[in-house]
Amino acid sequence: MSYGNQGDGGYGSQPPGGGYGQQPPSGGGYGQQPPSGGGGYGQQPPSGGGYGGGYGQQPPSGGGYGQQPPSGGGYGYGQQPPAGGNPPDNHLVAAILTTLFCCLPLGIVSIVKSSQVNSKWQVGDFQGAALASEEAKTWWKRSLIAGIIWWVLVILFYVVVFVLLAASVPSSSY
Template sequence: MSYGNQGEGGYGAQPSGGGYGQQPPSGGGGYGQQPPSGGGGYGQQPPSGGGYGQQPPSGGGYGQPPGGGGYGQQPPGYGPPSGGYGAQPPGGYGQQPPDNHLVAAILTTIFCCLPLGIVSIVKSSQVNQKWQAGDYQGAVEASEEAKTWWKRALIIGIIAEVLLVVGYFVLVAVLFSTVPTTY
């Protein structure tokens, strides 16, 4: 089966000066041959020994630091300073962070005394911040202050509730005592 004239100049005919991927005629030699002078041609390596894909003579290569080592290694001084998972807490060996009293602070804020409860929440959040910074003594002091403030809020809330109930009974008693009774 033929698709037209494939002789000279037909479909699929090669150009007279050579085809694709062939060496230029000025480089010397035949098709696909190296020129005797070592000169360049398409796709040839330079005679100096260098070229694309060759490693430099120093022995290095992509991805290797100049001082040796391999992939994934970091120079000294880089990386986490201490710890990671399972490391000791910053407060010291075997020490647990002090209780931040956050639950009690939130409950006394909602149910007892709002202004003092807010102060208690602020102090309880400082406990964790100081512990993470390595200030163990400051964390203990903030924990004690948080406990003091939620207890104050609880006491003031209880006193306010008692006064409210007593005031309600007094108001009811006064209202019933002034109402004339008709039998």
């Protein structure tokens, strides 16, 4: 049984008398095979030797479905990585440290942005990965600045409290 040549019925032919979805009389249309005997669905290409085509055969380069290209690509959407080939720095270590020691809310934003860098790079969104890297750097720096300001204020508070307590204690003379 051959699915390629469907002259007298089959999947691509029209019912007698036309009807819904009738094909134009020019011989072309959806579901019909081209009039040239060169091929159709399910037929092998008419090459004589070598590769020969067909389902289940590998191309001569040795590649196939599920294999990575020899250049180590796999970047998605048919895009090639920028010249460097490596994803931008995700600033995850700085984001975690500033979250723990400086400012929790701003540090969390930095961690979220830094976690987006590698995932965007893997799907081929190189500009998005670079933007997420810059945003992660911006947010961990903001967290660092907020933490520095916070600790300076805490130290000033303790100094002022210490000075006020020292001034309120009566001095005794011996």
